[in-house]
Amino acid sequence: MNLVELQKKLIAAARANAPADNVPYAFEKRITALLGSRGAAQKLNLWLLL
Amino acid sequence: MERTEAELIAAVLKGDAASFEPLVQKYSPRVFATARRYARRDSEVEDIAQEVWLKAFDKLKSFRGEAPFEHWLMRMAVRTCYDFLRGHQRNRESPFTDLSEPENDWLERFVTAPETASDNADAAKLLVGRVLEKLSPQARLVITLLEIEDRSVKEIVQLTGWSVPLVKVRAFRARAEMRKILAKMAKDKYL
Numbered sequence: 584m585n586l587v588e589l590q591k592k593l594i595a596a597a598r599a600n601a602p603a604d605n606v607p608y609a610f611e612k613r614i615t616a617l618l619g620s621r622g623a624a625q626k627l628n629l630w631l632l633l
Numbered sequence: 634m635e636r637t638e639a640e641l642i643a644a645v646l647k648g649d650a651a652s653f654e655p656l657v658q659k660y661s662p663r664v665f666a667t668a669r670r671y672a673r674r675d676s677e678v679e680d681i682a683q684e685v686w687l688k689a690f691d692k693l694k695s696f697r698g699e700a701p702f703e704h705w706l707m708r709m710a711v712r713t714c715y716d717f718l719r720g721h722q723r724n725r726e727s728p729f730t731d732l733s734e735p736e737n738d739w740l741e742r743f744v745t746a747p748e749t750a751s752d753n754a755d756a757a758k759l760l761v762g763r764v765l766e767k768l769s770p771q772a773r774l775v776i777t778l779l780e781i782e783d784r785s786v787k788e789i790v791q792l793t794g795w796s797v798p799l800v801k802v803r804a805f806r807a808r809a810e811m812r813k814i815l816a817k818m819a820k821d822k823y824l
Contacts, residue, residue, distance in 0.1 A: 584743075584744055584815075584819045584823075585747065586812050586815045586816055586819070587812070588747055589743060589815050590808070590811055590812055590815055592743065592747070592750060592752055592757065593757060593760060593761040593764060593815075594761070594776075594780045594781060595752035596752045596753070596754070596757035596758050596760070596761045597758070597761045597765070597780075597781045598752075598781055598783070599752050599753045599758075600753075600758045601666070602666050602669030602670055603665075603666065603669060604662035604663065604665055604666035605662070605665065606661040606662055606665050606682075607675075607679060610657070610661055610679075610682070611654050611655075611657040611658040611661065612654070613683075614653070614654070614657045614683065614686045614687075615650065615651060615653065615654045615657070617683070617687070618650045618653065618687075618690055619650060
């Protein structure tokens, strides 16, 4: 088996099949909510320390 | 009126976390496409994307605006994917004896008449996925960036933080590692 040629073929296959760029529904909202909850938790920790 | 990226970033840095959302919305397709190069499961892809955005938020102060935000973000995405690969080195040692029928057929075609084994076949896509999974994290990253995404050494230096000689050495080793894996695949199949 010609391994160099096989390597070229498989790399070409990977190039020909670019991954999808779809994003799960409302992903940005989830990140915003996560940042918000993280911020709230940090404030609570700070309050508990005082 | 729509705010510019610089305005959104300035607002986030002043404490308005909601201004981060339009940036997440705009650049998530690129982040997800990058994550899908290195992770297969949807849950893993989503975890990577989430980590990229949380890191970006936490490190936003270090963004100086000298280069586009997208470049800064993609550096973070590539480095997060690399960390993911280092933490998830499963399937690297498994043999190639469980190839599916289409994969076996594609390999047979390649052996008998290489020109008939199409680069665009689903089986070739599956096979290359298996081979990439068996590469070391460093090799997989270099092969993906250099050979599959066709990036220059200079771009890889910027994305990974490696030096030019290190990228070249790792590229040389990665190609050799890939050929070794292909040799193992041939051995598992035909011996």
